[in-house]
Amino acid sequence: MTILNETATRTDRWTPVCSYTDLLPERGAAVLVGTMQVAVFRTFDGALYALGNFDPFSGAYVLSRGIVGTRGGEPTVASPMHKQVFSLVTGVCVDDPGVAVPTYPIRVTDGTVEVSVA
Amino acid sequence: MRLVVAGHGPTAHRLIETLVERGFDGTITVFGEEPRPAYDRVALTSYLSGKSVDDLTYRVPDGVSLRTGVKVVSVDRAARTVTTDAGYTEPYDVLVLATGSAPFVPPVPGKDLPGCFVYRTIDDLDAIREASRDARAGVVIGGGLLGLEAADALRGLGLETHVVEMSGWLMPRQVDEGGGSVLRNHIEALGLTVHTGAGVRSIEAGPDGRVAALVRPDGEAVDAQVVVFSAGVRPRDELARGCGLEVGERGGIVVDEGMRTSDEHIYAVGECALAAGMVYGLVAPCFAQAEVAADRILRGSAAFTGADMSTKLKLLGVEVAQFGAMSGALDVTYMDPVAGVYKRLFVSDDATTLLGGICVGDAGPYNTLRPFVGRPLPGAPSDLLFAGAGTTSTDLPDDAQVCSCNNVTKGKICAAIADKGLTDVQGIKDCTRAGTTCGSCVPMLKQILVKSGVDVGKALCEHFAHSRAELFDIVSVRGITTFSQLIAEHGTGRGCDICKPVVASILASLGRGHILDGEQATLQDTNDHFLANIQKNGTYSVVPRIPGGEITPDKLIVIGEVARDFGLYTKITGGQRIDLLGARVEQLPAIWRRLVDAGFESGHAYGKALRTVKSCVGSTWCRYGVQDSVGLAIALELRYRGLRSPHKLKSGISGCARECAEARSKDFGVIATEQGWNLYVGGNGGFTPRHADLLAADLSTDDLVRTIDRFLMFYIRTADRLQRTAAWLEGLDGGLGYLREVIMEDSLGICADLDAQMERHVATYVDEWRAAIEDPDKLRRFVSFVNAPGIPDPSISFETERDQIKPVLIPLEAVRS
Ligand SMILES: Cc1cc2nc3c(=O)[nH]c(=O)nc-3n(C[C@H](O)[C@H](O)[C@H](O)COP(=O)(O)OP(=O)(O)OC[C@H]3O[C@@H](n4cnc5c(N)ncnc54)[C@H](O)[C@@H]3O)c2cc1C
Numbered sequence A: 001m002t003i004l005n006e007t008a009t010r011t012d013r014w015t016p017v018c019s020y021t022d023l024l025p026e027r028g029a030a031v032l033v034g035t036m037q038v039a040v041f042r043t044f045d046g047a048l049y050a051l052g053n054f055d056p057f058s059g060a061y062v063l064s065r066g067i068v069g070t071r072g073g074e075p076t077v078a079s080p081m082h083k084q085v086f087s088l089v090t091g092v093c094v095d096d097p098g099v100a101v102p103t104y105p106i107r108v109t110d111g112t113v114e115v116s117v118a
Numbered sequence B: 001m002r003l004v005v006a007g008h009g010p011t012a013h014r015l016i017e018t019l020v021e022r023g024f025d026g027t028i029t030v031f032g033e034e035p036r037p038a039y040d041r042v043a044l045t046s047y048l049s050g051k052s053v054d055d056l057t058y059r060v061p062d063g064v065s066l067r068t069g070v071k072v073v074s075v076d077r078a079a080r081t082v083t084t085d086a087g088y089t090e091p092y093d094v095l096v097l098a099t100g101s102a103p104f105v106p107p108v109p110g111k112d113l114p115g116c117f118v119y120r121t122i123d124d125l126d127a128i129r130e131a132s133r134d135a136r137a138g139v140v141i142g143g144g145l146l147g148l149e150a151a152d153a154l155r156g157l158g159l160e161t162h163v164v165e166m167s168g169w170l171m172p173r174q175v176d177e178g179g180g181s182v183l184r185n186h187i188e189a190l191g192l193t194v195h196t197g198a199g200v201r202s203i204e205a206g207p208d209g210r211v212a213a214l215v216r217p218d219g220e221a222v223d224a225q226v227v228v229f230s231a232g233v234r235p236r237d238e239l240a241r242g243c244g245l246e247v248g249e250r251g252g253i254v255v256d257e258g259m260r261t262s263d264e265h266i267y268a269v270g271e272c273a274l275a276a277g278m279v280y281g282l283v284a285p286c287f288a289q290a291e292v293a294a295d296r297i298l299r300g301s302a303a304f305t306g307a308d309m310s311t312k313l314k315l316l317g318v319e320v321a322q323f324g325a326m327s328g329a330l331d332v333t334y335m336d337p338v339a340g341v342y343k344r345l346f347v348s349d350d351a352t353t354l355l356g357g358i359c360v361g362d363a364g365p366y367n368t369l370r371p372f373v374g375r376p377l378p379g380a381p382s383d384l385l386f387a388g389a390g391t392t393s394t395d396l397p398d399d400a401q402v403c404s405c406n407n408v409t410k411g412k413i414c415a416a417i418a419d420k421g422l423t424d425v426q427g428i429k430d431c432t433r434a435g436t437t438c439g440s441c442v443p444m445l446k447q448i449l450v451k452s453g454v455d456v457g458k459a460l461c462e463h464f465a466h467s468r469a470e471l472f473d474i475v476s477v478r479g480i481t482t483f484s485q486l487i488a489e490h491g492t493g494r495g496c497d498i499c500k501p502v503v504a505s506i507l508a509s510l511g512r513g514h515i516l517d518g519e520q521a522t523l524q525d526t527n528d529h530f531l532a533n534i535q536k537n538g539t540y541s542v543v544p545r546i547p548g549g550e551i552t553p554d555k556l557i558v559i560g561e562v563a564r565d566f567g568l569y570t571k572i573t574g575g576q577r578i579d580l581l582g583a584r585v586e587q588l589p590a591i592w593r594r595l596v597d598a599g600f601e602s603g604h605a606y607g608k609a610l611r612t613v614k615s616c617v618g619s620t621w622c623r624y625g626v627q628d629s630v631g632l633a634i635a636l637e638l639r640y641r642g643l644r645s646p647h648k649l650k651s652g653i654s655g656c657a658r659e660c661a662e663a664r665s666k667d668f669g670v671i672a673t674e675q676g677w678n679l680y681v682g683g684n685g686g687f688t689p690r691h692a693d694l695l696a697a698d699l700s701t702d703d704l705v706r707t708i709d710r711f712l713m714f715y716i717r718t719a720d721r722l723q724r725t726a727a728w729l730e731g732l733d734g735g736l737g738y739l740r741e742v743i744m745e746d747s748l749g750i751c752a753d754l755d756a757q758m759e760r761h762v763a764t765y766v767d768e769w770r771a772a773i774e775d776p777d778k779l780r781r782f783v784s785f786v787n788a789p790g791i792p793d794p795s796i797s798f799e800t801e802r803d804q805i806k807p808v809l810i811p812l813e814a815v816r817s
């Protein structure tokens, strides 16, 4: 089994961004990865999600500051600007499924949150 | 009667609670082996994601004597005593065994190495968390419901996670092979590695003597520093065996339908009991057993004759549900591997009767079809696979079970609605307990309400079936202090951008702490979260309070200096104060520190709260003025500052009938008269302008203030979300006349309450900004990037227009493509 190699190659893509405890439950925070702005969210059940921070409706980098909640059980964030709701899982806008924001892999390693934007 | 309970888990708790509620008059002594009182084991995993022990712990009813950290080691049936591990002996008249079950650990070589765990108690989780700190990878042995939950927990702790399942697919007790394969796709997509049809040959230690790898029967090694066994549970029947009670062939204390063991003085309930031919491993049947035993102890005749083992759960973000039988003569299957959805219904050989179903990825059919198990199909099977098509709760016969957690039939619910005049889901929950456990039947409860002719259109959002006014009453009357508590007890799901700010506002109106304290902070929209108003480019405005529009030159200079030093755009607002625009989040604390030091406080321009009380110069300066409008405006602004409400509140005070302050376009406006003050309410500028109506004339200042107090509090209590006073007043049954009766003649007897609420607001007011800059914890949020606190958001830039800054906007189309 090649688990160790797999771990090693994967690690290269991951960027540590903050400690898990920096994230408030049910709230987002913006992180800078290179020049990219990523909105990371910690939901009630402890799960983490990462979306692009750019709000396609307002043209501002603000999605990390929206209210986190659920729509029909799916974790979501509502843009703080004009309240369009995006799925944290798929990035698709619930109110306008033609629009989506990018999603990124995210995980916790030793209490450190890591995202992969490669 | 001396009642002794061995074990203090969820089942024991439900038994004790039921007995106390029903007026049991003997003594209750409980021995629990764990070092803490019973807690919600179903929610155990949430302990790893931030819930505290306190959050999970049940409240022990008064008068119950609980000994934690004490294990019962033997029962002397002849003497009717139990003995504990400390050697202490306690006599009983009735003994209840509620010892639950223990995880089964298969006899694998290496199973006792440091790094091997089970997943059952808070102590287990503490140990797993500790071991995960230095671990890379973890393996869960067992791919059932609990195993996958444990796997999710390991993933949450940052481990590369593997799941090893003996059978051919995951969750074999709940889903069939097709469902298992769809579930597997979901789980692998999350980065977990699944090994099915795989056993464990051994667990190997590394040089440090701790777990280092798990070896499969085919010899392949899986890297792991943490191993969690989740290969099923075994009833803890050792006490029963030790004293000769009858136990089942495969374990479990044998009980009759009254939950009584082979000794008439001893009952057994919960996961240790073998009831109606089986040991139940879900909490709902355990609770039902506890209630039956309690009833029997109170000399009732309740019986436990088996329970529905339907399950619906959400694991790692995937809905999985199973109800009724898992096989049948005929079946209809729908599978969409791309969307990750699998649904299968089992029907009788003549295709008329529904026998059961399995859902993965979409549990819709569970909610709508579970009550139809054993009954004629309510529609064509293929239609039914698409959640609810063609089915409504009215098609259900009265004896169909709607809430399986609490065994409530449709007939019982309809009767409660009719007899008690229930109008909402909460009422049904209170009267029948339906909907209070897993919540999956709540949509059906709503439908039943609608079909019973109750208008439930007032539901705030999908999470609360209540209107804002009802939530206000619930929070106020029941003394609720957190959103979590409110939604757990009265709502469903985890809330959204609609209900969270509403509840935040209600909590703030009732003076339950700073809006950024603890959990409340997470409910606030961005404006309240940063105590500033968001602008179109993601910057914020700074608006210090200038009560009544009166300001000294020195303070004016401070505002000017702050604006200059931080490069902010300045503008005088319609509310007689000054907007400072263009501040980035990380600048806000420094800006506010300067302002607070100079004696300013938050102007709440960001909140659904009192904004300003505008005034003319009044009798002090104006040659027409008859009263001091500025003095009154300042007094009112200071009285109501920070008052959270369903929408923003504006006010104006004019010193004479010439009405320079435009008081009649405000939510509450005051115009001076020779004799005192005229009070106008329900005015509005904005989209649909409305002149305020005269509520009362020639009031003394004291009467005026009291009337405004009550007007505001009554509005805050009863208005809908985002309903300004104008719309509220127009919608008020009985209109202005009714309002006068309520707040001036106390027709509802609530005036003392309204007054007290306002007094509390006034007495507990603190400046939100001062509180924020004095609290390092609250200040932590004011960064553009958590991983680069010093760096400003590079997307924000300005150009100059008329000697001041103006945002440069990102061209939208270019980015959207
Ligand atoms: C992680 C996890 C998730 C779960 N999720 C769900 C779910 O989603 N849905 C569901 O329906 N069920 C779920 N369950 C199962 C549910 O928790 C059990 O059905 C429930 O806890 C049974 O309650 P009980 O009181 O009968 O037994 P237990 O909870 O096992 O409590 C028994 C208590 O008695 C103590 N005890 C035992 N022997 C003695 C003795 N001799 N003297 C003194 N004390 C003793 C034990 O230490 C224990 O504290 C889950 C269980 C776990 C572990």
Ligand code: SF4
Pocket (backbone or CB within 6 Å): B616, B617, B618, B619, B622, B623, B624, B625, B626, B629, B654, B655, B656, B657, B658, B659, B660, B661
């Ligand atoms: S309202 Fe009347 S008194 Fe007050 S300033 Fe205007 S004109 Fe003068």
Ligand code: FES
Pocket (backbone or CB within 6 Å): B402, B403, B404, B405, B406, B434, B435, B436, B437, B438, B439, B440, B441, B442
């Ligand atoms: S079915 Fe679970 S609460 Fe009703």
